[in-house]
Amino acid sequence: MKRTSAIAAVTAAALALSLAACGSADSAAASSAPAEGTAASTEAAPAGDFDADQDITVISREDGSGTRGAFIELTGVEEKNADGKKVDNTTEAAAIQSSTNGVMTAVANDETAIGYISLGSLSNDVKAVTVGGVEASAETVKDGSYVLSRPFNIVTNGDATDPVAVDFIAYVLSKDGQAIATDNGYIGEDGADFTSAQPEGKIVVGGSSSVSPLMEKLIEAYKTVNPNAELELQTTDSTTGVSGALEGTYTIGMASRELKDSEVEGGAKATVLALDGIAVVVNPGNTTDDLTVDQIKGIYTGELTTWADVQ
Structure with missing residues (x-):
């Protein structure tokens, strides 16, 4: 009997403690619950509350991209090895x-991401950081103070001979054509x-996806001054733009970088259509506003891996 009574007493005590604990938890929950019409505790963090200890998500362009080629050269991500061969040291972790x-979509959807794009394509979906304290703009590219700039080239196999190509090239380099470039954020x-001269016929223009938005506007404008011509635009990449011009796939190629020595030796001729800056972009929620060229290089080679490393 004594053993049974003892067990009953312990059980009763445990039950009392359990009920007390539940009561306390319910009271705490009730006191901390938001009043009707107020935000819940799971509400998103306020704008500007960026955790710099997060890993950097590196976004890069594909091989063959003129934007990538110009970017890695200008930032020093591309370096010569012991044999004198140029090596792209972009981190393997890059998406x-x-x-x-x-690139813009990836950066806009990830607050930890960084990417690079043509200045003329910049939108409010992403934030362009200053580079060494200099804003990416048409003015700073033109005066040389913004260091990440490159040419937009149109490429032909030697001198253009097709009458429509000759007429179109003259147009894009004219006052009217260059005004279109300037009006769209290029230089x-x-x-x-x-x-x-009103030539008739069809030409194919193809290559760089960075040059393509500007080229589309130039083609539309040219068709209003010469409705006799048909121009087809194909968007690929700079390397394909050059090889296509040399092989005859494209009458005119587009490249958003300088031509390689091997391409020039193969007969490629580049004509500068306009100058463009390469904007380094982050998510609008990122509090990082400025990066040096060395910091950009460190991010893209994988030496700097968190946002705290550059703040």
Whole structure:
């Protein structure tokens, strides 16, 4: 009997403690619950509350991209090895996107991401950081103070001979064509007046996805001054733009970088359409506003891995 009584007493005590604990938890929950009409405790963090200890998500372009080629050269991510061969040291952890829009979407959807795009394609979906304290703009590219800039080239196999190609190239380099480049955020020259010779025929223009948005506008404008011509635009990449011009797949190629020595030796001729800056972009929620060229290089080679490393 004594043993039975003892067990009953212990059980009763445990039950009392359990009920007390539940009561306390319910009271605490009730006191901490938000009043009707107020935000719940799971509400998103306020804007600007960025955790710099997060790992950096590196977004890069694909091999063959002129934007990638210019970017790795200008930032020093590409270096010569002991044999004098140029090596792209972009970290293997980089997520690859095959277009400017792909980079912007990836960065816009990930607060830890960083990417690079054509200045003329910059939108409010992403934030361009200053580089060494200099803003990426048409003015800073033109005066040389923004160091990440490159040419937009149109490429032909030697001198253009197709009448439509000759007329179209004259148009894009004219005052009207260069004004279109400037109006769209690129850096054009003054150019001369243009009168079309009204040639008939079809040409194919293809290559760099960075040059393509500007080229599309130039083609549309040219068709209004010469409705006799048909121009087809194909968007690929800079390397394909050059090889296509040399092989005859494209009448005119597009490249968002300087031509390689091997391409020039193969007969490729580049004509500068306009200058463009390469904007380094982060998510709008990222509090990072400025990076040096060395920091950008460190991020893209994998030496700097968290946002705290650059703040």
